[in-house]
Amino acid sequence: MAHPNTYRPAAGSIPTEPGVYKFRDDSERVVYVGKAKNLRSRLSNYFQDPDQLHPRTRQMVFTASQVEWTVVASEVEALQLEYTWIKKFDPWFNVMYRDDKTYPMLAVSVGERFPRAFFYRGPRRKGVRYFGPYSHAWAVRETLDLLTRVYPIRTCSKGVFNRHETLGRPCLLGYIDKCAAPCVGRVDEAGHDEIVQGFMAFLSGRSEPVTRELTRRMMEASENLEFEKAAKLRDDLEAVNKVMERQTVVLSIDIDADIIAFATDELEAAVQVFNVRDGRIRAQRGWVVEKTGDEPGSTERREAGEADPAVPQLMLNFLVQYYSDAVERAEAEREEDQKLTQQKIRRRGVDQLSHQAPKTYNPVPREILVDVLPAEVEEVETLLAELRGAQVSLRVPQRGDKASLLETVQRNAKEALHQHKLKRVGDLTARSQALQDIQDALGLDEAPLRIECTDISHIQGTDVVASLVVFEDGLPKKNDYRRYRIKEAAGDGHSNDVASIAEITSRRFKRYHEDKLANPEEDGTVFSDEVIEEETTDNRRFAYPPNLFIVDGGKPQVNAAQGVFDELGIVDVQLIGLAKRLEEVWLPDDAEPVILPRNSQGMYLLQQIRDEAHRFAIAYHRQKRSKRMRATALDGIPGLGPTRRSDLVKHFGSVKKIKEAEASEIAQAPGIGPKLAAIVYEHLHRADSR
Template sequence: MANPETYRPAAGTIPTEPGVYKFRDSSGRVVYVGKAKNLRARLNNYFQPPAQLHPRTRQMVFTAASVEWTVVASEVEALQLEYTWIKRFDPWFNVMYRDDKTYPMLAVSVGERYPRAFFYRGPRRKGVRYFGPYSHAWAVRETLDLLTRVFPIRTCSNGVFNRHEALGRPCLLGYIDKCSAPCVGRVSEEEYDATVRGFVAFMSGRTEHVVRELTQRMNAAAAELEFERAARLRDDLDAVNKVMERQTVVLSVGTDADVIAFDTDELEAAVQIFNVRDGRIRAQRGWVVEKTGDEPGSLERLEEGRKDPALPALMRDFLVQYYSDAVDRVKEEQAEDARLRASKVRRRGVDQESHTAAAPPMPVPREVLVDTIPEEADEVTLLLAELRGGPVDIRVPRRGDKASLMQTVNRNAVEALHQHKLKRVGDLTARSQALQDIQDALGMEEAPLRMECTDISHIQGTDVVASLVVFEDGLPKKNDYRRYRIKEAAGDGRSDDVGSIAEVTRRRFKRYNEDKLANPDEEASAMMFADEAAEVETTGNKRFAYPPQLFIVDGGKPQVNAAQAVFDELGVVDVKLIGLAKRLEEIWVPDDDEPVILPRNSEGMYLLQQIRDEAHRFAINYHRQQRSKRMRASALDGVPGLGPARRTDLVKHFGSVKKITEASLEEIQQVKGVGPKLAETIYQHLHRG
């Protein structure tokens, strides 16, 4: 690996104009592409002291061996050139929003002589038109089953097609009129192409023409007393309407918009996009990608309820890459369609105009609704307008149906990131690898089968609480979770995170020492029979069954040293102690000046991050409970002999606690159910200060 100082450009040689830069490794391969308004200012950021760099950025600059740049005339040109180079070089350190291969799609092999429609998962191929993606596989199959009534396009494989072509008789679908049976020449190539074009046009969103034509043909058949044909057309129309009903109407008719939302954590970002055409949700797609670390604010801790400062940069990169890819794909499809039409015209010797295919829909809509305005919004808007060939409006919806839909898309993004994390937890191989990674990184003799993590939560020193979460075999063990109200290190508007960590550590392991002294033989048996011992643990007052192999505190070196001091005080020697810093995901070990760095994409790092996030969530929930309880507290709560019903009657009679405080003893006695003795108690309690 090269030292960045060996290839750092000389001072003053980097221009200050906008441009695009490339980092290359020792073999000349491009490992990262970026853009900048000011090349000099941007590139100088990469040559800071390594400790100040984001872990992924640090890995990139040490992987690279050289840097080069290209000056452009404007920031819009920089966006275009950045996208072009990312697509051309496929750099490893750039975020790539590639097609998610887990989404099912409906595909039409327009490149074949007799195109077929089929269910498909995987990367896109030339000569195939794709529709979707759909959220469920059954939705693709049911859509195809309904539409083959109206457009009897073949759905069989090439092997089945060739076999029935040799036999001279169609398959079952041909007999029940769900396939036009081109294998036996029941329709000509021209007629079959017309069916395929109608199918493609309908799936592309041009449904009004199909509905109108079927309705006219049905009415005409009924007028001519051809009731059987009219009934078949009626059934076809019902099938078309069922397909359209599955595309939920969410906005007014004629609305074309894409709705995009992100959810992020320190390492990854999930993005969801709903494509709304003519007021209906036509498609939904999503990606989960690793953040590059090159975004502004990537080193900041994401606190509850605060937006990720890296979101504007993520949104900018997504919009440029997604829509540029979509437009390139449409151009490729148009070129492929033109080539295929020309080939068929030459083969058949017929007019070109009779075989003109419907143009693919424009992938860039008039409105792009986002949950965060992208960085360099004006330049991004100009680029999308250029791609669309018309004006584009990028905005955040604030009210109405569009704002409601944005909330739905945002919930989908949150759920997608959550499910992505759960997949790792549910994978036994990934959990085993995570425990092995942690064992190797910390030099432990055994894998940490039981891990505990603590975190502190408060707002400006009020309602200071702590959480203790437990993971066994890489999975949360919620029966063993603990919650603490900080007593010694906080209170009266003051808070000391380091002292709070020490207090929680002392209370947790002092309890363990007491249990061990009370039951000297139980610890050994608990370690031998961990599963049996774990069954007796609850969130009540029962003791822990056995200590963790790894104890994690949320924080850096000061917090770790405070916890280690408690360990020394209590004589805890059989537990490994570490701190997980929030800023760079560094692992701090007591009495060590340098942190342990796990690779960002390692299973061990994902597991440690999940444990820390779970402790953070549990602490925040408890803090909210305490804060809510305090805000609901009343001056009447501590009055001896005053129950909930009488408190309610008092507040209803006077209107507020303040009015009760201002009332005289005689006025309090007038409340129904309040006698002289209780009234005296209430009056004395409210006026004792």
């Protein structure tokens, strides 16, 4: 931990122009990105008396070890560059308004040959269009149930679709006309695609043409005395109207606007967004985030009823992030739509598709209504206008329907913050206490915000693997998990757990050690040319160290890992071992273990981390063991692929009988000639001789 005075730049060396600055830690990792109208004035605020800083800002400046800046031509450019760097570096101390993955949505898998509509929660995926979010799961399911009366889009899973395609008869939904049954050919790909486009167009806001068309067809059927058809169209019209009732008209039909409001306390802020399109509330979304402490007025105590002076800066950051992300996502979806359209054209062999593209909305509306204007409002309006490609009005409504709707959004923001505090107080308190318990027990200078733990898994020395799990702020960070195959300390039916721990520790920290010696590039991460074999839950790498590294085991395992630390010169990571029998915590230099109270929050957290490492290692071990057990003596024979292996086994009945056969007999099997038969015979008998 570096004191801010050790890396404080000389005041005269900081320019007074607008720009963007980055704070980096000892590992050259960017921990915070900010912007300023006047870099000298802004940066000087970070190097005042630490006791006067907001707690989060104080933690940031002590975590950092250097600061650097880039001068730009204007404040609008500073806004754009700040957003770009936040997206690139993902700094710990910046507020990130990421998509909330708990909101239920209605999704359409447009990437499939016959797209499917379904209920969904989770991160966005390619080839899927999302509508919502909705406030409750039942609202999604009821909307889907009602709309399939008018648009009988496929809703079944791939397995159900394939099963009924094989059977040649539709499922129940096909029989009651709530599915067009493309599985049995009632509609072809083009016909089903028209249904899908109408379905998505309705959800995108084109409801008026649908109601007019249904009303016209109903009246026409009634005049022609087709009463059953008219009754069905009447029911369809009622279903459409029922869906539209949830999207209450709150403003005139030509209004496209977003309404945004904040609710804050000393530490956190809740923001709510209502998206109004064609005068209807199409979606509602909300986030609760920690305040960075970098906002003006964050250190000031507010009197009851006074507005939070930090909200203008929060509003500025939110508008830039929210709409920049929305525009990027819209552009990506538009490119994906073009690719899918071209694929369909090639697949159908036609020059153009028969349907019209559904109406789309610009992710940046003409009007943005807020409860508090953002800081640097003119610059924000300029940036939003560039994102939209047209003028954007950013204002606080004073009277009328828009002001009334803003009050509703404010109430939702306050309620969201209240519910968040009620839900998180227990978990947050427990996690904070757990980290404090570990800090006190181990005598650390600060709480271990990042903890890593490794474990070994095998059965009698076979399929020896290791896991590495990561916890940050007491929560698992699964996209940083790693799993390893033990190469040097195990093999041929033997395994050395102590040596395996040393091997994994070396492979984990070797890159970090090399990066410290290398000259870092701009992004703070340089990787050596040597490939360190590891498998990960995503394709990203990390090199910055944990505060605490846990090995599963006692004194021998800790000593093995400490030997690696000494060899690599790792001195800024606390190492411990956690023995299962008595839950003893072993330190490298201590002859006696540290015993945490069995009921302490710190012990519970250490157990949770160790058990997660154990679970992850066992899962990988079982995967490798299952793959090995499915292997046969025929695997790896040159020229013998899966189809020929299958035909060969079917011809003889078993691998054992293949081994007993002569080369001439093997050559009589389907697809096996004399040359390949000789290779198979030689391979099997060479394996037997070994």
